Amino acid sequence: MALGENTDRYPVRSGERPFEWWDLSNIPAQYWIVGAFLIILPLFASDFVLFQIFGWAFILGMIALSLMFLAGYGGMVSLVQLTVAGVAAYMTAIFGSSAVDTISLGWSWWLTIPIALVIAVIFGTISGALAVRTEGIYTIMITLAIAAAFFYFTRQNYTLFNGFSGFNQVLPPEIFGVNWRSPVAFYYLALFWAFAAYLLVLYVARAPFGLALQGIRDNPRRMAALGFNVTAHRIAAYAFASLIAGIGGILNVWLNGQISPGAISVGPAIDILVIAVVGGIAHPIGPFIGALIFVILRTFALDVLVSVGLAGERFNLLIGIGFLVIVFWSSDGVLGLWKRWRENAGKRDPLTGRPTDGGAG
Amino acid sequence: MRRFFDRHPFWSLVIALLVAFFIWAIFAPWPPGMEAWAGRKKIFLNAVFNGITLGALYFFVASGFTLIFGLMKNVNLAHGSLYMLGGYIGYEVANTTGWWILSFVAAFIVVGLLGIILQYVVFRRMEGEDLKQTLVTIGISIVLADIMLWIWGGEFYQILAPGWLSGPVELPLVTAVKSSGELVYLKYPIVRLVILLAAIVVGILMWLALNRTRIGMLVRAGVDDRDMLSATGVRIQRVFVLVFAFGAGLAGVAGVVGGTFQSIAPGEDTRFLLASLVVVIVGGMGSIPGAALGAVIIGLAEQIGSVYFPTYAVVLTFLIMVLVLAFRPQGLITSGR
Incomplete structure (x- = not known):
């Protein structure tokens, strides 16, 4: 069904030719269609759709993807991912150039971006090292507390983070003579990194590290008995997720042109969790679906609400109720709903995937 | 406590010395040399009292949180919304009836009823599913926050305390010595002291109820092992x-308290949810004395921090949490065992 998710395709064993990574014939048709659609979208979509809807959805999707990686494969629901993205964004503004030239150092992009990513990864790793000392529900609370502490810190600190107003006019550099903030260029930039992050997560999930991580999620004690270092694997998962969130954060600051404490407060951090959960945390495509739904709702809910006679500010009510409904009905988000619907429609046995018309097998 | 002393004699000594210095700094008039590096005593005393009374408020919020967590093992992330709802209801009641005391009763009853509904409709259906409960309570808090914004708007509301509670009271604590040898005493808002007193009384009553009554016994048994308790025939759902x-x-009561000595406005829900999270993480999950200790520590850290190093006050609070997590992940006071 999903890209490479079919377990019966992968174990190509004796008698068949070995699977090679460049062999694309295994990818289902839906993926070609979606990919082609995304690539030719700029031909007919307006700048607003490209920049504000798809660009933003890719970025939110990447940040939610980092949460999905931790939650889905590691069993650790971390609310600190947006903060990691925020650290990367702030570092881009501080080391790069912005309108606040008393703080911004104005270094060039090939120096700024690696530094921002490294600092974001270090921050995410340290947060992870703190969070993995606890389990389950405590992880949520501790990462929430870290996120809130960073938010209040940036709001109060004027010497480094420029306090309440943050940084504005943080623009992407002009590389290869392209203005990367023009809608089409930015669309492809965001699409490229979102796709890269998606593939990377898919790859890591079935690399030895990802498999060990899923083993730790299911039974940490047994994995420890098998000789795996549980804590180190979890912290490494945080480091990996931080990299993805950091890239998302840098793209986000370029999209908005600014970064301020309001963008990394508790509300948006919870939005990331909502996106990941609504999309589904069982597969890396989930966060992107969730992000697209969220962005479309956020953009058009106002018009819809006004048209049915409610005030436009009730957007959060809509999101909250939608979130509640999805959480109540499906722990696996939209993906889970879709899967269940398919199983019901095709009357397939959930275990074997075969039609169940012939009675119980 | 004695075990702690036996195990860490050095750290016990350090803590005892720090506490002794702190108490001396509160009660004794400061020698002139000290004001040079520590600032005026009045500022220090005010920070300490603000911190302790803020701790009282945190205790109100966090004790409910920790009680629910300790017994039912579910994190109610809508707790901040319950706090804010209590504040708004308290404001409405105090405003229409003019009875400040009545607002506490009303907030307690209304928010308590909402709690019963939540328990029946939400938590009962997903017992033991930690993540689902957390997500659902997040959803509820989003919805509640928006409904409250809808009803009460974005303004700040302050609940006015009755006349006999307004104004300052003189405390027998010397803040300074005038050149004439006359002693200057600390003046402090009486309403905050009353609230501190109320928090202490509520804390003691809760401790008594938990440790000296039959219901408290059931609750404690439920905290330790709820499966065993229900196997003995106790109707645990009622508990x-x-x-x-x-x-x-x-x-809800905490909301009225908070609305009286600070104010109620959108955003306070997350602030107090986070405060109770930190308090409970520091103090120890599911323990009432832990909530009290954590609340005082966090309240003091916040106020003293904001007076002496304003930019890093939040970091100080956070640092305390990190230190506790690093050295005692289960919190300072653990419940039971």
């Missing part, structure tokens, strides 16, 4: 509902 209602009601 759950009771505890949830009480914890939610306490959050």
Whole structure:
């Protein structure tokens, strides 16, 4: 069904030719269609759709993807991912150039971006090292507390983070003579990194590290008995997720042109969790679906609400109720709903995937 | 406590010395040399009192949170919304009837009823599913926050305390010595002291109820092993509902307290949810004395921090949490074992 998710395709064993990574014939048709659609979208979509809807959805999707990686494969629901993205964004503004030239150092992009990513990864790793000392529900609370502490810190600190107003006019550099903030260029930039992050997560999930991580999620004690270092694997998962969130954060600051404490407060951090959960945390495509739904709702809910006679500010009510409904009905988000619907429609046995018309097998 | 002393004699000594210095700094008039590096004593005393009274408020919020968590093992992330709802209801009642005391009763009852509904409709259906409960309570808090914004708007509301509670009172604590040899005493708002007193009384009553009554015995047994308790024939769902209602009601009362000495506005819900999270992480999950200790530590750290190093006040609070997590992940006071 999903890209490479079919377990019966992968174990190509004796008698068949070995699977090679460049062999694309295994990818289902839906993926070609979606990919082609995304690539030719700029031909007919307006700048607003490209920049504000798809660009933003890719970025939110990447940040939610980092949460999905931790939650889905590691069993650790971390609310600190947006903060990691925020650290990367702030570092881009501080080391790069912005309108606040008393703080911004104005270094060039090939120096700024690696530094921002490294600092974001270090921050995410340290947060992870703190969070993995606890389990389950405590992880949520501790990462929430870290996120809130960073938010209040940036709001109060004027010497480094420029306090309440943050940084504005943080623009992407002009590389290869392209203005990367023009809608089409930015669309492809965001699409490229979102796709890269998606593939990377898919790859890591079935690399030895990802498999060990899923083993730790299911039974940490047994994995420890098998000789795996549980804590180190979890912290490494945080480091990996931080990299993805950091890239998302840098793209986000370029999209908005600014970064301020309001963008990394508790509300948006919870939005990331909502996106990941609504999309589904069982597969890396989930966060992107969730992000697209969220962005479309956020953009058009106002018009819809006004048209049915409610005030436009009730957007959060809509999101909250939608979130509640999805959480109540499906722990696996939209993906889970879709899967269940398919199983019901095709009357397939959930275990074997075969039609169940012939009675119980 | 004695075990702690036996195990860490050095750290016990350090802590004892720090506490002794702190108490001396509160009660004794400061020698002139000290004001040079520590600032005026009045500022210090005010920070300490603000910190302790803020701790009292945090205790109100966090004790309900920790009670619910300790017994039912579910993190109610809508606790901050319950706090804010209590504040708004308290404001409405105090405003229409003019009775400040009545607003506490009303907030306790209304928010407690909401807690009962939450327990019946939400938590009962997903017992033991930690993540689902957390997500659902997040959803509820989003919805509640928006409904409250809808009804009460974005303004700041302050609940006015009755006349006999307004104004300052003189405390027998010397802040300075005038050149004439006359002693200057600390003046402090009486309403905050009353609230501190109320928090202490509520804390002691809760401790008594938990440790000296039959219901408290059931609750403690439920905290330790709820499966065994229900196997002995106790209707544990009733205990759950009771505890949830009480914890939610306490959050409502805390809302009135917070609305009286600070104000109620959108955003306060997350602030107090986070405060109770940190308090409970520092103090120890599911323990009432832990909530009290954590609340005082966090309240003091916040106020003293904001007076002496304003930019890094939040970091100080956070640092305390990190230190506790690093050295005692289970919190300073653990419940039971």
